[in-house]
Amino acid sequence: MSGAADASQTNLAELSFEAALDELENLVAKLESGQASLEESISLYERGALLKAHCEDRLKRAQMRVDQIVESPQGVGLEPARLG
Numbered sequence: 001m002s003g004a005a006d007a008s009q010t011n012l013a014e015l016s017f018e019a020a021l022d023e024l025e026n027l028v029a030k031l032e033s034g035q036a037s038l039e040e041s042i043s044l045y046e047r048g049a050l051l052k053a054h055c056e057d058r059l060k061r062a063q064m065r066v067d068q069i070v071e072s073p074q075g076v077g078l079e080p081a082r083l084g
Helices: 003-014 017-033 038-068
Strands: 069-072 075-078
Touching: 003 038, 017 038, 038 069
Parallel strands: none
Antiparallel strands: 069 075
C-alpha cells in the first residue's frame, strides 16, 4: 500500500459516521454530475466504496451498543452484546 493510501485509510478510520456520510454524498453528486474524468471517476468510486464500508461498520457498532442497553425492573442496564 502506498503512503497516500495509508494516509487515506488513517483519515477514514478517524472520520465520524456523519463526516463519512457527508463525504460520500458529495462524491455521489460529483459522479452523477458527469464532470469528472474517467480516472477521477474511478478514484471517486473507490473512495466511495471505502466510505460506504466505513459507514456500515459505524452503524453496526452503534447497533451493538444499543442492543446492549436493556430495561429491567431494576432500571436501565447493560448486557453483553450478542455476536452472530
